[in-house]
Amino acid sequence: MAGRxxxxxxxxxxxxxxAARQAFAETGFADASMDELTAxxxxxxxxxxxxxxxKxxxxxxxxxxxxxxxxxxLAVVGERAETPWRGLLDEYRAYLEMAxxxxxxxxxxxxxxxxLGDPSRWPTQNACLAETTRRIRALVADGAIPPVDPEAAARLLNGASLHAALWVAASDEPEAVLAKALDAFRRLAEGLVRA
Amino acid sequence: MAGRxxxxxxxxxxxxxxAARQAFAETGFADASMDELTAxxxxxxxxxxxxxxxKxxxxxxxxxxxxxxxxxxLAVVGERAETPWRGLLDEYRAYLEMAxxxxxxxxxxxxxxxxLGDPSRWPTQNACLAETTRRIRALVADGAIPPVDPEAAARLLNGASLHAALWVAASDEPEAVLAKALDAFRRLAEGLVRA
DNA sequence: GAATTGACATACGGAGCGTATGCATGTTCA
DNA sequence: TGAACATGCATACGCTCCGTATGTCAATTC
Incomplete structure (x- = not known):
């Protein structure tokens, strides 16, 4: 039985x-007090x-x-798209928004x-990275884009998105900066498509 | 006078x-003791x-x-290259190696x-980012690559490099992973070139 | 040469983490 | 069923560490 x-x-x-999620988000890990948090x-x-x-x-x-x-x-967003390639772009747009x-x-x-160090070494195996890697692998398998190491591509694009997000978040005019970031990101991503 | x-x-x-540089590098910021460090x-x-x-x-x-x-x-590496485009690629290769x-x-x-939060908000204005931004701006001005916001492109590429470096550093077979990362990176960067 | 400034050391208080210990409730088994 | 045992969680303690307030001594100024 489940056991009460x-x-x-x-x-x-x-x-x-x-409670930890809230405390870490508000105060940051270092300044979050375990006493307050648990109380x-x-x-x-x-x-x-x-x-x-x-801790x-x-x-x-x-x-x-x-x-x-x-x-x-991410999986939901990617699934909804009309083509796999659009799916990938939509996923990264979503990733950036989440970031x-x-x-x-x-x-x-x-x-x-x-x-905790590099995310790939975390015990909980970065499900988020796995999702985008999987999608790029599918694109390569379908011949939609020339061969490339899926994990490498996913990691680089994740890193780019992440930095873009930090930039946008710290900016004084988020909308304008977000537009620039998305434009530049599309340019980079299309590098995967070229022959 | 200069003043003794x-x-x-x-x-x-x-x-x-x-001393701080060494202590932070070895122990990490959080675990570095100011007492030990100064002593x-x-x-x-x-x-x-x-x-x-x-602290x-x-x-x-x-x-x-x-x-x-x-x-x-970075500036030295970029200057040495034969073409501005090669200069940019070389700079990022150097960036990755430094990372x-x-x-x-x-x-x-x-x-x-x-x-300290997002690097762009640091008092010491990220000289490293400024360098790559400057180089991309020059490429756009020369018509070597289609127009793109230089700072956006620089930030995304820096982010990608950084993540690649973390990946390589945490890997069990650094050489193989480094090769994959560099290949994928080139693919992305060439997205900037396409018409 | 007296006064003042500034570089640095010492002393103190408070907070936080991790551990050792205690308790009380639930579980196991004769 | 009741006694032994295990476990979820609280309490109590020590230790480390940061930041500040205070003290001291040398150097500069007038």
């Missing part, structure tokens, strides 16, 4: 992840260290959750790499 | 920056807070130094953005 006990435990973990969830640091080991462990859990959500959103969300930017793009 | 006093002061600051330079935290205000101030000084060095190296150096990767690419 195990269910409570999952609820506790969920509460902690929820906000009606718990103490005891629960935290019991379930997640340490970094909690960050990993938060990142895994966000990464999963992002991958799901503009403060929560994602702060936790996944800034603190994540600094605290 | 002022000279000593510069030497002190230089010693602190040097290693034969000083105390007093000197540090007197000259740099706080972040010291990081800014370190980053400014590294950024300046990188920009200088593979642990010190640069740790301090400038991981901790820097996490602690």
């Amino acid at each position: 006990r195990a269910q409570m435990m999952e609820e506790t973990k969920a509460k902690l992840v929820r 906000g969830a009606g718990l103490t640091r005891g629960a935290l260290y019991h379930h997640f080991g340490d 970094k462990g909690l960050l990993q859990a938060v990142i895994a959750q966000i990464d999963g959500e992002m991958a799901a959103r 503009l969300e403060p929560e994602i930017q702060r936790i996944l793009l800034l603190d994540g790499p600094a605290v | 006093r002022a000279q000593m002061m510069e030497e002190t600051k230089a010693k602190l920056v040097r 290693g330079a034969g000083l105390t935290r007093g000197a540090l807070y007197h000259h740099f205000g706080d 972040k101030g010291l990081l800014q000084a370190v980053i400014a130094q590294i950024d300046g060095e990188m920009a200088a190296r 593979l150096e642990p010190e640069i990767q740790r301090i400038l690419l991981l901790d820097g953005p996490a602690v």
Whole structure:
């Protein structure tokens, strides 16, 4: 049976992840206090260290959750497009828009790499990157674009999008900068298409 | 007169920056102890807070130094090339190689953005980005590539290079991965050339 | 040569993390 | 069913570390 006990435990973990997600997004990982965070969830640091080991462990859990959500959103966008190529472009547009969300930017793009190192080494295997890699692989297989290492292309495009997002977010005139970034991005992406 | 006093002061600051650079590179910003760091330079935290205000101030000084060095190296590489377009590609190859150096990767690419936010907002105006932007602007002005916002293109390419470097650095077989990354990068960059 | 400035050291307070310990509830098994 | 055991979580403690306030001594100024 599921067990009332195990269910409570999952609820506790969920509460902690929820509180951490908010705290990390608002304050940043380094300045987030574990005491405040857990108190906000009606718990103490005891629960935290019991379930997640340490502060970094909690960050990993938060990142895994966000990464999963992002991958799901990307897959939907990519599936909806008329052609696979449009699907890829739409996915990256969506990726850039997500990277503009403060929560994602702060936790996944800034603190994540600094605290846990390169994303590809994270225990939770970057579902988001896997999604775009998969799509590029399909394009190559269909002959829609000349052969290229799918993971390499995906990583470079992700990196470009990420930086574009940081730029747009820090800008004084986000709309104008976003337009420039999207234009330049399309130019780069079309480099994959040329013979 | 120059003043023996002022000279000593510069030497002190230089010693602190040097020690910080090493400590940040080895331990990472968050885990670097100011006590140990300053003691290693034969000083105390007093000197540090007197000259740099706080821990972040010291990081800014370190980053400014590294950024300046990188920009200088890039300029040399770009100047040496036979055509402006080759110059740009060479610069990015050099950028990627620099991003593979642990010190640069740790301090400038991981901790820097996490602690200080988007690089474009740093007091020390990203000399490195300015260099690549300048070169792309020249290419557009010469008609070598179709019009594109130079800063946007530079930022996207920098972002792509940076991610490629993280990937290569974390890889088990760096040479193979580096080759893939460079190939994919060339493909993207050539997107700027198409009509 | 007295006064002032500034470079740097020392001393102090507060906050935060991780661990060791305690408790109370749920589970297992004779 | 009740006693032994395991586990989710709280409490208590020590340690490290940052930032500031205060002190000191040399150098410069007049």
